[in-house]
Amino acid sequence: MNGEKPRRQGEGQEEPQTGEGRSPPRFGMNGEKGTMKGVLIDIDYITKDQRAIIRMFLKGKEKLFKLYDDRFEPYIYIEGDEKLIPKIMAITAKGKMGEPIKFTKAEKTSKWIGGVKKDVLKVYCIHPGHVPILRDYLADFKIYEHNIPFALRYIIDKQLPPLQEIEFEYVKIGKRKRVTKYLGTKDTGFKLKTMAFDIETYNPHGAPRPKIDPIVMLSYATEEKSGVLSFKKVKDKGFVQIMNDEGEVLKRFGEVLNENDVEMLVGYNSAMFDLPYMQERSNALKVPLKLGRDGSSFRVKKAGMRDVARIMGRLHIDLYPIIWFLSYIGAMKVSSLTLKNAYRELMGKGTMEVERLDIWKMWDDENERKMLADYSLADAKATLELAEKVLPAEVELSKISHMPLLDVCNASSGQMVEALLMSRSFLRDEIIPNKPTGDEAKTRSENPIEGAYVKLPIPGLYDNIAVFDFRGLYPSIIISHNIDGGTLNCKDCEDAFVSPQGHRFCKKKQGLIPQVLDELITVRGKLKDAVKKLKPGTDEYQRMFARQWALKILANSFYGYMAYPRSRWYSRASAESVTGWGRYYIQDTIKQAEDAGFEVLYGDTDSIFLLMKGKKKEEVL
Numbered sequence: 109m110n111g112e113k114p115r116r117q118g119e120g121q122e123e124p125q126t127g128e129g130r131s132p133p134r135f136g137m138n139g140e141k142g143t144m145k146g147v148l149i150d151i152d153y154i155t156k157d158q159r160a161i162i163r164m165f166l167k168g169k170e171k172l173f174k175l176y177d178d179r180f181e182p183y184i185y186i187e188g189d190e191k192l193i194p195k196i197m198a199i200t201a202k203g204k205m206g207e208p209i210k211f212t213k214a215e216k217t218s219k220w221i222g223g224v225k226k227d228v229l230k231v232y233c234i235h236p237g238h239v240p241i242l243r244d245y246l247a248d249f250k251i252y253e254h255n256i257p258f259a260l261r262y263i264i265d266k267q268l269p270p271l272q273e274i275e276f277e278y279v280k281i282g283k284r285k286r287v288t289k290y291l292g293t294k295d296t297g298f299k300l301k302t303m304a305f306d307i308e309t310y311n312p313h314g315a316p317r318p319k320i321d322p323i324v325m326l327s328y329a330t331e332e333k334s335g336v337l338s339f340k341k342v343k344d345k346g347f348v349q350i351m352n353d354e355g356e357v358l359k360r361f362g363e364v365l366n367e368n369d370v371e372m373l374v375g376y377n378s379a380m381f382d383l384p385y386m387q388e389r390s391n392a393l394k395v396p397l398k399l400g401r402d403g404s405s406f407r408v409k410k411a412g413m414r415d416v417a418r419i420m421g422r423l424h425i426d427l428y429p430i431i432w433f434l435s436y437i438g439a440m441k442v443s444s445l446t447l448k449n450a451y452r453e454l455m456g457k458g459t460m461e462v463e464r465l466d467i468w469k470m471w472d473d474e475n476e477r478k479m480l481a482d483y484s485l486a487d488a489k490a491t492l493e494l495a496e497k498v499l500p501a502e503v504e505l506s507k508i509s510h511m512p513l514l515d516v517c518n519a520s521s522g523q524m525v526e527a528l529l530m531s532r533s534f535l536r537d538e539i540i541p542n543k544p545t546g547d548e549a550k551t552r553s554e555n556p557i558e559g560a561y562v563k564l565p566i567p568g569l570y571d572n573i574a575v576f577d578f579r580g581l582y583p584s585i586i587i588s589h590n591i592d593g594g595t596l597n598c599k600d601c602e603d604a605f606v607s608p609q610g611h612r613f614c615k616k617k618q619g620l621i622p623q624v625l626d627e628l629i630t631v632r633g634k635l636k637d638a639v640k641k642l643k644p645g646t647d648e649y650q651r652m653f654a655r656q657w658a659l660k661i662l663a664n665s666f667y668g669y670m671a672y673p674r675s676r677w678y679s680r681a682s683a684e685s686v687t688g689w690g691r692y693y694i695q696d697t698i699k700q701a702e703d704a705g706f707e708v709l710y711g712d713t714d715s716i717f718l719l720m721k722g723k724k725k726e727e728v729l
Contacts, residue, residue: 439501
């Protein structure tokens with residue numbers, strides 16, 4: 109359900125009619141039936157006849173197509189038995205227009221909550237937008253799963269992994285294919301028709317002014333072709349297409365997208381600069397900006413501190429937050445996040461550079477305008493190459509976490525872990541914990557957890573140093589000691605794993621987090637072995653390497669998520685037990701090394717530095 113998260117492209121809005129008239133809100137009409145396959149690219153929902161209809165974008169053999177499901181209903185869980193049903197069904201709230209809003213039905217079931225099986229009611233309503241309204245009338249009840257975005261709720265319940273092939277049965281009513289049954293999923297290769305783009309703006313005052321300063325060049329690049337759109341003559345540059353004015357440049361770019369049947373549009377900082385600037389110029393010129401397959405522009409939603417731009421019928425991927433994230437977690441090393449620097453450091457080669465403050469001068473000079481065209485085209489090509497470098501890992505993160513690719517490209521590692529745990533909770537019949545309130549998160553953050561042990565070195569110059577580290581220390585501790593909020597202080601366990609702080613973790617039933625983490629590490633180990641047998645540079649090698657890399661990113665994020673104050677699965681006892689055992693193991697290792705006659709120069713979290721002092725490598729090992 110979506111009570112708090114901003115809607116996706118088209119969510120909650122009437123979809124433009126396409127000539128088939130208004131289809132009924134439920135299946136039951138006769139229509140063409142069949143079986144199809146497609147790779148799930150993205151998902152959202154539309155509203156029709158006051159009901160939410162799931163809309164999926166899938167990649168078929170040749171092109172993207174849409175698939176609908178109008179039978180999936182929003183719901184929440186309320187702790188209690190059937191005696192509560194009359195009271196709950198009697199609740200009547202008021203919508204924005206004063207219309208009555210009620211729950212439509214309630215079913216008794218049971219779920220695991222905090223390690224205990226409890227009776228709950230699964231309560232439905234008509235539209236996801238009704239959930240936050242009805243929630244305000246449930247202050248006297250314990251409610252769960254009331255703030256899960258509706259499209260993500262569908263992915264979880266149907267267990268539909270994004271970017272994997274889905275086989276399904278459908279009925280075609282009018283022009284819409286509506287799913288009637290899912291037959292299975294398969295991890296398979298796929299390729300989206302991708303185009304990178306970049307704009308150059310007139311900037312006589314330094315920073316360009318979108319209401320005044322025009323877009324002087326708009327460049328694009330695909331695997332097959334590339335070009336620059338402009339409205340001043342550029343001599344001896346056959347790749348430049350000259351339009352009559354700036355408005356025609358914007359119009360022509362929309363045509364280029366359609367002519368190339370672009371399925372994924374890639375930019376660099378495009379959600380924060382290029383697209384908003386293009387929209388401002390479109391508004392100033394009173395020329396429509398047609399980027400979507402339906403002739404629409406783009407829509408923006410917030411993802412933390414950044415904007416995420418969505419284009420109807422095409423994936424828009426901004427590489428800037430991806431490279432920032434990969435650099436932040438240490439998966440890639442980038443000293444500066446400009447396009448030029450990211451390209452140089454990640455691709456190992458340079459690209460054409462000009463002084464950005466002089467772009468307006470180059471535009472006004474007939475000879476230098478040719479250089480500006482080369483520069484503009486080089487930026488689009490560099491963006492395309494960067495996309496080919498970093499997107500394979502994002503694709504694998506999407507598959508593993510069950511988050512759509514666009515969401516993954518703007519998510520933190522903790523958000524990916526959360527999405528994965530939500531999906532696995534459903535399979536384990538466990539209630540997904542609620543997000544903490546602002547006050548709860550504040551209280552958690554005011555009581556920090558003791559971190560890792562650090563043995564500081566004596567300053568000086570040293571040689572002949574041996575370095576040892578634990579492989580995946582924190583993940584190993586979580587798995588081996590079954591550390592999880594659901595296994596904490598289990599009443600049925602006489603024997604338990606007891607942490608240095610005295611917290612007890614069940615030895616009988618594996619917790620959610622240890623189970624998922626164990627699976628990730630096991631699969632990654634198998635993939636690493638498989639990668640060694642593949643030829644570097646092949647498609648299979650690249651895909652397998654990206655997948656094991658994605659698994660490493662997620663596996664190393666579980667401890668941080670467990671300790672994060674805004675986490676659904678926050679557990680102070682669990683997190684401090686992980687670091688407590690971590691300090692125990694590193695200090696015990698230091699003691700064993702010293703007892704064996706070694707001098708330990710330095711130790712930090714999961715590694716130690718030993719002075720060999722004339723000993724051979726074999727003696728140290």
